[in-house]
Amino acid sequence: QNQPPKLDQLKITLQNENLEHLTKVVVVMVPLPAQGHLNQLLHLSHVITTYGIPVHYAGSASHNRQVKLRLNGWDSQSLTNIHFNDFELPSYNSPPPNIDHSNPFPQHSQPLLEATMHLRQPVFHFMKQLSIKYSRVVVIHDNSMAYVVQDVKLIPNGEAYNFIPICAFTYFTSVWESMPQEEKLFKVDRNDIPECMPSKEGCVSEEMLEFLVNLLKCLGFESGWLYNTSRVIDGRYVELLEKLSSAKGKNIKHYALGPFNPVVVKSESGKNRNQCLKWLDEQVKGSVIYVSFGSTTSLTDDQIEELANGLERCGEKFIWVLRRADPNDVFAEADKVKRPQLRSGYEERIKDRGIVVKDWAPQLEILAHPSVGGLMSHCGWNSCMESMSMGVPILAWPMHSDQPMNSFFVSNMLRIGVLMRDWEHRDEIVKSSEIENAVKTLMVSEKGMEMKKRVEELDKAVRGSVAERGISYLERDAFIAHISR
Known part of the structure; x- marks a missing residue:
């Protein structure tokens, strides 16, 4: 597979007269x-x-x-x-x-x-x-x-x-x-x-x-x-x-x-409107943190438990997309992926404050919704760009690839986010108490409000x-x- 396939090395030749009528x-x-x-x-x-x-x-x-x-x-x-x-x-x-x-x-x-x-x-x-x-x-x-x-x-x-x-x-x-x-x-x-x-x-x-x-x-x-x-x-x-x-x-x-x-998002309406967007319609402006780690990350069961507890204890409203990483073929291989499980009774306990989405979610439409005030993210570049162009500050939790550097960029250079953990501690489980404190910092602290102002200014510049x-x-x-x- 690393050897180039044999190709006819004769370059394609096109007569000039044949190009004259080609304008597109x-x-x-x-x-x-x-x-x-x-x-x-x-x-x-x-x-x-x-x-x-x-x-x-x-x-x-x-x-x-x-x-x-x-x-x-x-x-x-x-x-x-x-x-x-x-x-x-x-x-x-x-x-x-x-x-x-x-x-x-x-x-x-x-x-x-x-x-x-x-x-x-x-x-x-x-x-x-x-x-x-x-x-x-x-x-x-x-x-x-x-x-x-x-x-x-x-x-x-x-x-x-x-x-x-x-x-x-x-x-x-x-x-x-x-x-x-x-x-x-x-x-x-x-x-x-x-x-x-x-x-x-x-x-x-x-x-x-x-x-x-x-x-x-x-x-x-x-x-x-x-x-x-x-x-x-x-x-x-x-x-x-x-x-x-x-x-x-x-x-x-x-x-x-x-x-x-x-930067101006068109959302489906009527019966085709995603359930989580309908839920967001009922929430106060800027009151919800959106939690999603993209399509290439699978949290361990232990980390899921800590995240669930942290979100429950923080007191803030949330939408949590809880799913495993995509298989190579999301249609033919879906049965190979074991769905993550929450403890019995969890969703009932948090139903007045949050929802758990267990399938693909329309992230851009969610971030564009006025009720969303923060994003907990792996900091893939898609998510970073979407968050910046919608004026949403980031709680950065990098997992692999370019994500640690992206997280550093948004938290240290642009100062529109806060790191969930330092990259050198990537092998450690993030405890529920750390998650609870980080969410509160982003959503309700003075530091979080300053980040919100900066990302709104950046959003204005990006839209411009x-x-x-x-x-x-x-x-x-x-x-x-x-x-x-």
Whole structure:
């Protein structure tokens, strides 16, 4: 699987006269098949279609179905503007999600990622087909899908853009710290890379790290990098990444186009309205904390017990999404995932103050609801961006991957959140008393009110950035103009 498939190395040749009647550009999205990655590029697909550019979303049938089913924040009819292209994956060993407090990284996803490497030939064939119909084929691919799309360089009217699915702060600091000193061709201000950042230890398993590093070696054919952030959030680090590219002699463009998610959320109405949104309608403004750890985290039974007790004792109202990590195929493998259990009588005791959601919840719509005043989160970048663009402060509880750095960024740099625990204590169970105190700090303390004011100011700036003539609005225009040139 690590060997490149044999391809016809003869480049596609298109006669100039055949290109004259081709005036349209087409975009092909190639996401990593994990919910947080699928979701970001689906949001970006919606943004691009508003410019009248056709977008093809390329993935397996199961993952395309998953991302469509979980779409929220947009009118469901908007999906008709996106072409979903289903590709078949080879069979692979798919273990259930691991429930291990000492190693919460979703190692079960590695066989799926290895299987996606077989998409190289069918995706190349698809790009070739489009290249005959359009004047330019623009491929936007997840950073970790470079292997699959690398043959776009064989297409004369094709070009690729590498999507960075994490925070620009997290990406730059990680790259900079891993570089040998002799390759650092410029100096970075000490305030840009704080000394007290969390370590990378425990973020990713050694097997997955080796696998991802090998995939990233395929990069170098792209025309630019895209970020799901706004320069009002971490523009300094987008600038440093631009500077790093220039220092390495790479003539590529960097575009901060975020937030990809809508800042004005469209919610389903009537009988289709989610039950938890109906419950929120009855609550006081800013009184509810939303608790969710994303699609790749499974809490242990002991930690669930402590969290349940902490939420019960804190006295604050809450919505708690209690579910295990997604299996590789959320439809075919659902029976492999054992649902987490609460002690008998718990939901009855808290029914006047909180609700427990045991399935997928419309997070963006929940965060946009005026009754929500806080988010307890693993700090995946999707959740961070959605929370910032809805003016909701964060109780940061990182689990793996980029989450410790994202948590540091929102709590120490932006100061719109508070850490649930230091990363160095990640192997320890967080006790109910700590959870109770943290929730009270976020929701009712003076410190929490100050964080709320800061995130509301940031929310205003983020919304302004995507409004007409805002910085992200102009950057989107510049990107569309560039690919449509």
